Amino acid sequence: MSINVVIPLFPxxxxxxxxxxxxxxxxxxxxxxxxxxxxxxxxxxxxxxxxIEVDGTFEEHPTPDVIVFPGGHGTNALMDDQRVLDxxxxxxxxxxxxxxxxxxxxxxxxxxxxxxxxATTHWSTRPTLTENxxxxxxxxxxxxxxxxxxxxxxxxxxxxxxxxxxxxLVDSTAAQAAQLMIExxxxxxxxxxxxxxxDDTIVTRVIEYAQHRS
Amino acid sequence: MSINVVIPLFPxxxxxxxxxxxxxxxxxxxxxxxxxxxxxxxxxxxxxxxxIEVDGTFEEHPTPDVIVFPGGHGTNALMDDQRVLDxxxxxxxxxxxxxxxxxxxxxxxxxxxxxxxxATTHWSTRPTLTENxxxxxxxxxxxxxxxxxxxxxxxxxxxxxxxxxxxxLVDSTAAQAAQLMIExxxxxxxxxxxxxxxDDTIVTRVIEYAQHRS
Numbered sequence: 001m002s003i004n005v006v007i008p009l010f011p012x013x014x015x016x017x018x019x020x021x022x023x024x025x026x027x028x029x030x031x032x033x034x035x036x037x038x039x040x041x042x043x044x045x046x047x048x049x050x051x052i053e054v055d056g057t058f059e060e061h062p063t064p065d066v067i068v069f070p071g072g073h074g075t076n077a078l079m080d081d082q083r084v085l086d087x088x089x090x091x092x093x094x095x096x097x098x099x100x101x102x103x104x105x106x107x108x109x110x111x112x113x114x115x116x117x118x119a120t121t122h123w124s125t126r127p128t129l130t131e132n133x134x135x136x137x138x139x140x141x142x143x144x145x146x147x148x149x150x151x152x153x154x155x156x157x158x159x160x161x162x163x164x165x166x167x168x169l170v171d172s173t174a175a176q177a178a179q180l181m182i183e184x185x186x187x188x189x190x191x192x193x194x195x196x197x198x199d200d201t202i203v204t205r206v207i208e209y210a211q212h213r214s
Numbered sequence: 215m216s217i218n219v220v221i222p223l224f225p226x227x228x229x230x231x232x233x234x235x236x237x238x239x240x241x242x243x244x245x246x247x248x249x250x251x252x253x254x255x256x257x258x259x260x261x262x263x264x265x266i267e268v269d270g271t272f273e274e275h276p277t278p279d280v281i282v283f284p285g286g287h288g289t290n291a292l293m294d295d296q297r298v299l300d301x302x303x304x305x306x307x308x309x310x311x312x313x314x315x316x317x318x319x320x321x322x323x324x325x326x327x328x329x330x331x332x333a334t335t336h337w338s339t340r341p342t343l344t345e346n347x348x349x350x351x352x353x354x355x356x357x358x359x360x361x362x363x364x365x366x367x368x369x370x371x372x373x374x375x376x377x378x379x380x381x382x383l384v385d386s387t388a389a390q391a392a393q394l395m396i397e398x399x400x401x402x403x404x405x406x407x408x409x410x411x412x413d414d415t416i417v418t419r420v421i422e423y424a425q426h427r428s
Contacts, residue, residue: 016396022230023230023370026263033264034263049240050249052266055265155237160401175404176404176406177406177419179402179407182230183369186370187371188398189381209243
């Protein structure tokens with residue numbers, strides 16, 4: 001029996017949001033990962049520098065075991081995309097886990113899945129979560145296992161979430177084996193990976209970069 | 215003036231090796247990232263579950279500022295691919311930095327770049343580095359700045375390396391801003407991300423999974 005994981009892609013996705021979890025999950029023989037979207041073919045990332053192939057449509061995957069919904073600027077357009085929101089609502093009825101990374105949680109919230117629940121997203125978009133009745137918290141991974149919902153914070157946090165997901169789906173040894181296979185023994189050169197840890201100089205630079213892009 | 219980074223792709227690449235550094239580097243307005251390969255079009259990852267588009271050929275990018283060479287099972291075929299090895303040797307003459315993630319260093323070594331130098335790779339392939347005269351070490355990122363060479367260990371280590379690369383190419387504030395943008399405040403659920411930290415049960419499972427794949 002294989003566990004079917006789908007990772008939706010869409011124009012202006014953030015690549016690491018999806019590829020981090022993919023790289024963990026695909027290590028497990030019991031798990032199959034499929035990248036899905038509006039139509040088959042290549043979609044480009046948030047800066048246009050990267051194209052990833054969509055291998056199936058939402059409708060071709062109505063009942064995945066696990067959804068990992070990544071983020072990126074493109075989630076703005078999905079928050080009122082009824083085709084995507086309907087797919088999420090229907091698919092969630094039978095998933096083992098419905099999860100998100102970064103602003104992917106804004107789409108789960110727009111589909112009504114996170115109402116009155118704590119959740120996380122990229123630190124810069126926490127207020128947007130409240131628009132659909134969710135309660136944003138500054139945590140890296142937020143679990144509601146009774147509701148089969150897990151949300152992860154910005155971009156790289158999907159790696160941490162995916163390891164936990166393997167523990168839940170298979171076992172702890174599988175998760176630790178995946179961690180060793182991707183040699184995930186992080187040694188970040190700085191300690192500025194959370195808003196609470198970064199000083200004004202860093203935040204100012206982030207704002208400058210964000211303005212440059214938009 | 216933009217800094218041109220190229221990330222080679224090839225059949226059976228490991229996605230996170232390339233996408234980790236891409237996600238860090240593309241945050242910096244001064245940096246452009248291009249995925250290159252033998253020919254334009256989609257190539258599939260080591261398990262076939264993911265396709266990424268090659269946007270230019272090796273020959274179309276003869277003088278990149280930075281090379282980030284990812285790994286994956288596909289590097290076996292590249293270690294005697296004269297087209298790729300010639301490209302590396304020529305391009306390295308004018309790069310600011312020539313770098314690798316995971317088994318990408320085996321290709322740099324095969325091109326003769328790592329002779330008599332310490333270097334790193336995925337923990338499972340350290341002995342292979344010696345075949346081309348390199349000296350494998352169990353470190354996450356190995357720098358030879360005087361030779362403009364940096365190698366990173368398995369898969370996820372490319373994120374740490376790329377942050378260091380931004381510090382070298384731009385400045386420390388840029389690197390810290392990139393770290394905050396990708397919310398890289400790692401909280402791995404286990405401490406088994408290095409061979410030296412994993413017990414026999416974990417290593418046995420990794421071997422089992424590797425046999426399943428091959």
